[in-house]
Amino acid sequence: MINPKLKLSVKIFKKGIDMLPTRQGYGEGLVEAGEKDPRVVALCADLKDSTRSNLFAQKFPDRFIEVGVAEQVLATIAAGMATYGKIPFINSFAVFSPGRNWEQIRTTIALNDVPVKIAGCHTGVSVGEDGATHQMLEDIALMRSMPNMMCIAPCDAIEAKKATLEAAQNGKPTYIRLTRNETPVLTSPKTPFKIGRAEIVWVSKDPQVAIIACGPLLYEALLAAKELGKKGIETQVLNSHTIKPLDEQTIVRAARTCGAVVTVEEHQIAGGLGSAVSEVLSRAYPVPQEFIGMPDQFGESGTSNELLTKYGMKAANIIAAVKKVITRKNG
Amino acid sequence: MKLSTQDLQKIANDIRKDVIRMLLEAGSGHSAGSLGMTDVFTALYFEIMNYDPKDPDWEDRDRLILSNGHICPVRYATMAHAGFFPVSELKTLRKLGTRLQGHPERLRLPGLETTSGPLGSGLAQGAGVAYAARMDQKRFRVFCICSDGEHDEGNHWEAVAFAGKNNLANLTVIVDRNNIQIDGFTEDIMPLEPLDEKYKAFGWHVLHIDGHNFEEIVNAVNHARSVYESPTVIIAHTVPGKGVSFMENKFEWHGKAPNKKEANLALKELDTIAKNIKKEKE
Numbered sequence: 001m002i003n004p005k006l007k008l009s010v011k012i013f014k015k016g017i018d019m020l021p022t023r024q025g026y027g028e029g030l031v032e033a034g035e036k037d038p039r040v041v042a043l044c045a046d047l048k049d050s051t052r053s054n055l056f057a058q059k060f061p062d063r064f065i066e067v068g069v070a071e072q073v074l075a076t077i078a079a080g081m082a083t084y085g086k087i088p089f090i091n092s093f094a095v096f097s098p099g100r101n102w103e104q105i106r107t108t109i110a111l112n113d114v115p116v117k118i119a120g121c122h123t124g125v126s127v128g129e130d131g132a133t134h135q136m137l138e139d140i141a142l143m144r145s146m147p148n149m150m151c152i153a154p155c156d157a158i159e160a161k162k163a164t165l166e167a168a169q170n171g172k173p174t175y176i177r178l179t180r181n182e183t184p185v186l187t188s189p190k191t192p193f194k195i196g197r198a199e200i201v202w203v204s205k206d207p208q209v210a211i212i213a214c215g216p217l218l219y220e221a222l223l224a225a226k227e228l229g230k231k232g233i234e235t236q237v238l239n240s241h242t243i244k245p246l247d248e249q250t251i252v253r254a255a256r257t258c259g260a261v262v263t264v265e266e267h268q269i270a271g272g273l274g275s276a277v278s279e280v281l282s283r284a285y286p287v288p289q290e291f292i293g294m295p296d297q298f299g300e301s302g303t304s305n306e307l308l309t310k311y312g313m314k315a316a317n318i319i320a321a322v323k324k325v326i327t328r329k330n331g
Numbered sequence: 332m333k334l335s336t337q338d339l340q341k342i343a344n345d346i347r348k349d350v351i352r353m354l355l356e357a358g359s360g361h362s363a364g365s366l367g368m369t370d371v372f373t374a375l376y377f378e379i380m381n382y383d384p385k386d387p388d389w390e391d392r393d394r395l396i397l398s399n400g401h402i403c404p405v406r407y408a409t410m411a412h413a414g415f416f417p418v419s420e421l422k423t424l425r426k427l428g429t430r431l432q433g434h435p436e437r438l439r440l441p442g443l444e445t446t447s448g449p450l451g452s453g454l455a456q457g458a459g460v461a462y463a464a465r466m467d468q469k470r471f472r473v474f475c476i477c478s479d480g481e482h483d484e485g486n487h488w489e490a491v492a493f494a495g496k497n498n499l500a501n502l503t504v505i506v507d508r509n510n511i512q513i514d515g516f517t518e519d520i521m522p523l524e525p526l527d528e529k530y531k532a533f534g535w536h537v538l539h540i541d542g543h544n545f546e547e548i549v550n551a552v553n554h555a556r557s558v559y560e561s562p563t564v565i566i567a568h569t570v571p572g573k574g575v576s577f578m579e580n581k582f583e584w585h586g587k588a589p590n591k592k593e594a595n596l597a598l599k600e601l602d603t604i605a606k607n608i609k610k611e612k613e
Contacts, residue, residue, distance in 0.1 A: 041463075065462065072486035073455040073493055080396075080459020083437070083445055104452055104486070111446045112437045 003203045007190040019182035023121050025157030026178050027052025029164030030089055031059050040168055043067055044091040045074045051091040051121045075101040078116045079108035087115050087168055094120030094136035102142055109173045110148045117167050121178045124266030125311055126304030135299035141271025143175040144244040151244040153177040153214040156185045162193040181304050183216035198247035202237035209322045210254035212238045213264035214273045217313060221264050224318035246276050252284045260329040261289045262321045266313055269293040288328040290321040332549055334378055339545045340608045343373040344601055347574045349408040349421055351597045354588035357425040363571035363584040364402035367509045371567055372409040374548040384414035387442035393471050394460055396444050398453020399478035403435040415442050451484025458494045461502040475504045480512030483521045494562045495534030502562040503555045509571040511582035530564045542567030574601055
């Protein structure tokens with residue numbers, strides 16, 4: 001069942017559930033962060049409407065810096081501003097930032113250990129019709145492998161806002177993964193959130209599998225858990241929004257409790273949340289694990305639903321993976 | 332000028348000797364650019380910049396960003412002579428545990444402002460500091476040293492455009508125009524000329540100087556201070572390997588350190604130069 005302690009949305013599983021893109025929550029969070037701290041500035045590479053940094057630009061025109069389609073200096077101008085003492089948020093599509101400017105981020109933000117926040121918008125295949133070139137599927141791998149960098153994938157717009165506010169004050173280089181499409185708002189303003197702490201959103205008396213998800217696909221994991229529950233297969237669902245630093249304690253405990261794991265992300269299987277989880281569990285508590293994610297392919301044009309279906313990242317795929325991992329566990 | 336030309340030449344000569352000693356001890360490093368830019372660094376730290384070596388984070392300090400980080404031996408040596416840390420620490424260059432990393436790192440040594448090495452990223456950072464400083468109505472100047480070779484990098488020109496668009500008059504760039512890069516002469520690898528026209532096209536004010544003439548260096552910076560509508564680039568024409576006859580103008584010395592024999596020869600030549608400075612003074 002839904003974990004009552006987390007005060008999630010009352011509209012979960014209902015038709016009328018609120019639908020908002022995580023980038024919207026980010027945009028609003030950025031404005032609030034700017035209101036709270038005059039050091040917060042925002043930079044954008046000619047994508048202010050799409051990244052929702054336009055909201056900050058409207059509120060704080062003197063603190064918004066447009067750099068044009070130039071993602072490399074998007075990172076390095078921000079790095080300079082951060083060494084001076086500002087708290088810069090840089091905004092573009094994830095394929096370009098951190099995709100294109102990864103080395104600039106590595107050298108001038110991570111190695112310098114300055115508090116620049118990288119908001120990577122339009123992640124996953126659900127970007128849709130723009131096609132493969134704009135569907136970033138490798139960003140978690142890029143950012144979690146970078147020392148000093150934190151990596152967060154909020155599950156909905158409300159969580160994105162909280163993540164943005166907390167990131168603004170954490171004094172560290174931070175990557176926030178955002179999505180284009182409207183997705184179900186499954187948390188509520190009252191849902192506890194802390195960077196680095198995974199939350200168990202679905203609980204069972206005797207869970208057989210821990211489904212560990214990040215980002216909006218968490219809702220697919222809940223749908224899967226509900227469906228499996230009806231069939232007598234009990235699971236636990238974790239919202240592992242922070243891929244780095246990963247909440248190792250909660251994840252190991254989940255593996256211990258359940259004995260098997262399915263990870264879920266809208267990202268290549270290689271190098272994302274699934275890899276991070278398997279690194280921890282291999283060391284601390286190895287259990288059979290199945291990976292839901294992009295199977296080492298590029299995306300393509302299509303609607304987000306078509307693409308998630310084609311590439312196997314829907315509730316039905318999670319259900320199949322749960323059944324498979326149980327077979328492996330008992331095998 | 333606060334110091335005389337001879338005083339500055341003497342300091343620069345001492346720094347060149349330490350650069351040679353450091354590189355020999357380290358067994359690797361970049362000789363040509365380090366020696367070529369010694370006079371500019373001397374002028375910046377001993378004549379031009381406003382800073383406190385005992386308080387490297389003093390918030391109103393002038394900033395110096397070294398974009399071509401590989402010539403850090405001359406920066407480290409100049410900072411030591413300027414009082415940031417003991418000259419004796421220079422021999423730790425590139426050694427395990429050192430504060431003097433092979434390419435400079437912000438967190439290792441106070442006073443560096445940023446990490447550099449990968450080319451093309453320094454100017455944008457300087458522009459970021461300059462932009463932020465102007466937001467807060469700060470009066471300090473941001474100096475950025477770039478190599479000519481790194482003008483091959485696209486992101487350098489992104490920064491040039493940004494600084495020009497935003498009229499960052501508190502940003503002063505000095506280009507080490509020594510005509511060499513790793514694989515050969517700049518004009519053979521990827522021609523840069525007309526470099527000044529390119530900067531002008533982006534709205535910059537451009538000056539040309541002899542990078543070994545202290546009066547010209549100081550005058551150029553003063554000129555830049557008086558330009559209110561645009562950033563200024565000072566194209567400093569330098570001799571790579573300046574001061575050591577067998578290194579001068581040889582691109583092979585870009586990324587090489589002298590061996591014992593070469594170092595001894597170099598130090599002898601620099602000693603002779605020192606004596607001649609003394610003679611001129613008298």
